[in-house]
Amino acid sequence: MSSNDGIGSGVGSDADVAALAQLVADAERVTDAARAAQIHEVRVLAAAGRLAEQQAARDDERITAREMALRSIAAELAGVFVTTDRTLQRRIDEARDLVENYPVTMEAWEAGRITRGHVRVIQDTGCVVPAEVRGEFERVAIERCEGETPNRVRDALVHLAERLHPRSFSERHEAAAAGRCVRVQAGPDGMSDLIATLPTVIAEGVVDRLTRQAREIIDARPQADAAGADAGEAGEAGAGSAAAEADADADAPHGSSFSGDTRTIDQIRADVFADLLLAGAPALDPTADGDGNGALGAIRAKVQVVVSALTLTGEDDGPADLVGRSPIDAATARQLAGDNTAWDRLLTHPVTGTVLECDTYQPTAAMRRLLRARDRHCRFPGCRQPAIRCEIDHTHAASDGGPTHVCNLAHLCKRHHDVKHHTRWRVRQLAGGLLVWTSPTGRVYREDAPSALVAFAPAADGALPGPPPPPPPPF
Known part of the structure; x- marks a missing residue:
């Protein structure tokens, strides 16, 4: 949560703002000429x-x-x-x-x-x-x-x-799906690229799961380092024990020792990917213990899909929207819906398509679902960071009396959350999730809650649905 108040003098004086305004005017002239x-x-x-x-x-x-x-x-x-x-x-x-x-x-x-x-x-x-x-x-x-x-x-x-x-x-x-395949493309220095051509929703799910498992490993490093230090002290008590451990590690996969692990997230993703395919479950799991599997094996991929009820019932074959990526086919969307119990029913505005309500209300959790469905991405002008990777911000700071309600909440990525908190950018939220941003030079940017890309109602007489009409000016 952040506040627009308390901006330090180091952020920019009035003279700095005037200089910035001149730069903006110069940029406009350069843009026209370009x-x-x-x-x-x-x-x-x-x-x-x-x-x-x-x-x-x-x-x-x-x-x-x-x-x-x-x-x-x-x-x-x-x-x-x-x-x-x-x-x-x-x-x-x-x-x-x-x-x-x-x-x-x-x-x-x-x-x-x-x-x-x-x-x-x-x-x-x-x-x-x-x-x-x-x-x-x-x-x-x-x-x-x-x-x-x-x-x-x-x-x-x-x-x-x-x-x-x-x-x-x-x-x-x-x-296109009939051409799905896996192939190896040889590279230099004993390396190769393993290329899988898959339906987009499957590929995105694979990357999402690998990324979250890699982050789990990185988060477990402090405990692994501490355990390694304790083991080192204990090893000084007997050389025979240390020799036995060294022999066991000689047969372990590359990078399986977590003490002192300095791998990048890309390297960890690659290692976990190979481990999952070769072993069926992650062997490099720092959360595992002797009683059973660790937390990594329970992690499942998550993707956000928006699909109309008409498509789910088979009345049309319009593509569903894999949020932040690309369309997916109707059959895949139906399969996801059939296998998943966590789908949310959305009530949308009949003209603008803006999400208005979810089908259930549970404190906090329901608000998060509604905001994620409404915002789809960071609500700073021009940013497209998916909502699932953003923070929920109080437009009017909670510390200043701003309510924890959807009319005062919006998703901001970490970068633009900091911009709102630490610079002269200002924002206010109007009805329907409309955000009105004002820059340090006084320029106003209107950030409407994005309408769903999926058509939730059939167009009359096959007419092409155009953009929703803009609501009345908020200022």
Whole structure:
């Protein structure tokens, strides 16, 4: 919990704030100039691609004419851009695709409604959208991009593009899942990469479990070090005992001695991964004792999935949302729901999709479930750290009388929790989980509670669901 009060003079004087305001104004001018230069560059590269096609049209060797013309022009421009002709050729293709296939996006970029980052996301996610509906995709995508950072809007655009694809996500996932495999790619110095191609929800669960087991091992280091020190003192009493222990350790897996363990979390994840596959249960478990298995074997992967009731009942095959990652197919979501007793039923706003209530109320635990479902990620402008890795913060500090209620709570990652507590950033929370942030220079940022990416109700007459209408201005 944090407070906005008690900011020390070292954070920044009024003169510092004035200097920062000038820097912000300069940054705005630089951003406008950079945008104009980027747009000009894209149009120049697109024109180079058209020139290559015109040159190829006058050549009788149709098979290689366009490729050779494009390579020649790319090589010419590569010297100006100080890069390789291969890179320039790829950028020419991307620029021409953008100019010719995304005209609405180009107009919005030129008008300053979106940034270069938004353009890349629209182009990347829109590649699966059929040409006949791409204009509608662009319109909705641009509206969703306005006021949001590119990384925050990517998941929504992926789902939007999926709904417009001629084949359902479930059909494509079924075909892709048939290619799941495990393969070894040899590397240098006696190392190899073990690569598993798996459904996304399985892969995320594997990484989550490995990460939490690795953290358990790191947290157990102080006790292991203390036990190792005690064993060392006892060993001085007899050399024969020490010799026997050394022989036993000679056959133990690499890194199995926890006393003085200095492995990084990546190294521990790799060791536990190999241990689980080879032994079936973690042998490197510092919490184990002689009476049975330790705590690591009981740890299970956790993923947060949002799925509509229509999908669960089989009335549609719309993809579910693996929060913070990517869509998952309907069949996997149904299986998760059938095997899991911890699913929460969410009541959402019929227009905005904002989560309003959970199906049960239990002090503290219910609030946490509701906040996790409502916020989805850190609520500082532009941050996308998943809520399950954030801290719950009192918007109005509890020490100053702020209530412990969902209307005064929101998720903040550690970085932005510290920013709120130790800088001149200010925040207030309005109805519906709306946060209004004010920067040290007085700039206001509106942070709406994100609507669910999953469509909880079917669209009328097959119409494409657009972004929710904005609520009335809070200030």
